Amino acid sequence: xxxxxxxxxxxGGGVLGVSAAVHLLRxxxxxxxxxxxDTVAQATSGAGAGFVDPWAAGSAxxxxxxxxxLANYGIEFYRELHELRPESPYRRRGCLWMAWTEDDxxxxxxxxxxxxxxxxxxxxxxxxxxxxxxxxxxxxxRGVLRPSSAQISAERxxxxxxxxxxxxxxxxxxxxxLERLVVRGDRVTGVETAHGALDADVVVVAAxxxxxxxxxxxxxxxxxxxxxxxxxxxxxxxxPDTLPLLFLKAxxxxxxxxxxIREEEGGLMYGTNYDAPVRDxxxxxxxxxxxxxxxxxxxxxxxxxxxKLTNAIPALGEYRNFRVRHGAPCYTTDGRALVGAVGDVxxxxxxxxxxxxxxxxxxxxxxxxxxxxxxxxSELADIGVWNPLRFGDEPKSAREVAAAL
Numbered sequence: 001x002x003x004x005x006x007x008x009x010x011x012g013g014g015v016l017g018v019s020a021a022v023h024l025l026r027x028x029x030x031x032x033x034x035x036x037x038d039t040v041a042q043a044t045s046g047a048g049a050g051f052v053d054p055w056a057a058g059s060a061x062x063x064x065x066x067x068x069x070l071a072n073y074g075i076e077f078y079r080e081l082h083e084l085r086p087e088s089p090y091r092r093r094g095c096l097w098m099a100w101t102e103d104d105x106x107x108x109x110x111x112x113x114x115x116x117x118x119x120x121x122x123x124x125x126x127x128x129x130x131x132x133x134x135x136x137x138x139x140x141x142r143g144v145l146r147p148s149s150a151q152i153s154a155e156r157x158x159x160x161x162x163x164x165x166x167x168x169x170x171x172x173x174x175x176x177x178l179e180r181l182v183v184r185g186d187r188v189t190g191v192e193t194a195h196g197a198l199d200a201d202v203v204v205v206a207a208x209x210x211x212x213x214x215x216x217x218x219x220x221x222x223x224x225x226x227x228x229x230x231x232x233x234x235x236x237x238x239x240p241d242t243l244p245l246l247f248l249k250a251x252x253x254x255x256x257x258x259x260x261i262r263e264e265e266g267g268l269m270y271g272t273n274y275d276a277p278v279r280d281x282x283x284x285x286x287x288x289x290x291x292x293x294x295x296x297x298x299x300x301x302x303x304x305x306x307x308k309l310t311n312a313i314p315a316l317g318e319y320r321n322f323r324v325r326h327g328a329p330c331y332t333t334d335g336r337a338l339v340g341a342v343g344d345v346x347x348x349x350x351x352x353x354x355x356x357x358x359x360x361x362x363x364x365x366x367x368x369x370x371x372x373x374x375x376x377x378s379e380l381a382d383i384g385v386w387n388p389l390r391f392g393d394e395p396k397s398a399r400e401v402a403a404a405l
Contacts, residue, residue: 017206019366044327048154070364139312
């Protein structure tokens with residue numbers, strides 16, 4: 001491991017920022033401080049579904065071999081995190097994509113034909129067995145099982161990773177809002193926070209939807225669109241913890257995208273992307289301090305549509321109590337993240353544009369970024385494919401990015 005004397009500040013306590021901080025520390029880059037304006041995993045990472053899967057294998061996005069390498073790294077990284085920090089749960093139960101009807105099968109089938117080598121087709125009776133009866137054979141047409149996928153608690157994993165960062169020698173400063181980056185000449189020299197200045201040779205900005213607010217004084221605007229998502233968690237329903245990750249494609253039900261479902265403390269955690277106006281409420285740059293005040297119109301839409309699927313998953317109609325967490329993953333037009341050096345400012349890096357895959361790719365991005373800062377390159381993947389400035393001047397705004405998705 002290379003050791004040097006640089007001082008590094010990472011801005012943002014979500015999964016991307018904490019992963020970067022841990023890997024920078026382990027790479028021997030120097031003294032590493034993580035600053036978070038609220039608490040670790042308070043925003044989008046606290047609402048993460050916790051799926052870890054090689055999404056690029058079968059995905060229609062522009063991602064590819066590099067993202068698959070990150071996913072495979074992440075699957076093992078979270079396993080090792082669980083061994084070090086048992087409070088961070090980890091299960092490798094696989095991911096099960098299901099078609100509600102025969103018309104939905106072509107969409108689901110590509111997760112088999114373009115998926116990883118261990119993907120296999122499963123018939124309705126086998127689906128019911130694999131899910132211990134949570135999914136009824138009579139309610140689905142067919143499915144695809146991807147056995148290597150894992151599931152974690154995104155919130156607990158991010159917090160456990162922050163604790164590991166401190167235990168290994170890093171400095172964590174929560175409730176320390178950033179006021180501005182300090183740049184002198186052509187290099188970053190530190191940050192100013194509400195509680196004082198911190199000098200730095202390297203600054204990594206991983207502030208989620210707020211990243212462009214941090215970069216704006218430098219004349220930098222990254223092309224991403226923050227879109228609101230919501231996670232519904234029910235009361236305990238006797239759902240077994242052996243349940244694979246579930247995705248149900250059901251176009252005729254009115255769902256705009258697949259409904260995803262997982263077990264959470266004996267209940268269901270589920271969600272999907274909705275079309276309610278609240279989804280686009282952050283596109284004009286009016287970002288709230290926290291994400292717990294969003295309207296519930298999208299949540300109610302998801303509940304109404306999910307209730308139509310009780311012939312496949314009866315538990316969707318059996319719960320009486322629930323809680324909701326909101327997040328705002330940031331999307332790019334090519335489906336790839338924005339990770340790497342920012343323009344001509346020496347020492348300034350960014351990790352943004354997760355495309356709702358931050359949990360899967362966060363550890364890998366942390367390693368690639370740390371390797372690049374420490375030695376100039378990473379054996380895991382070429383950071384250049386995620387160049388934050390690869391789009392040039394187009395598109396210019398978050399709303400234009402959203403329109404192009």
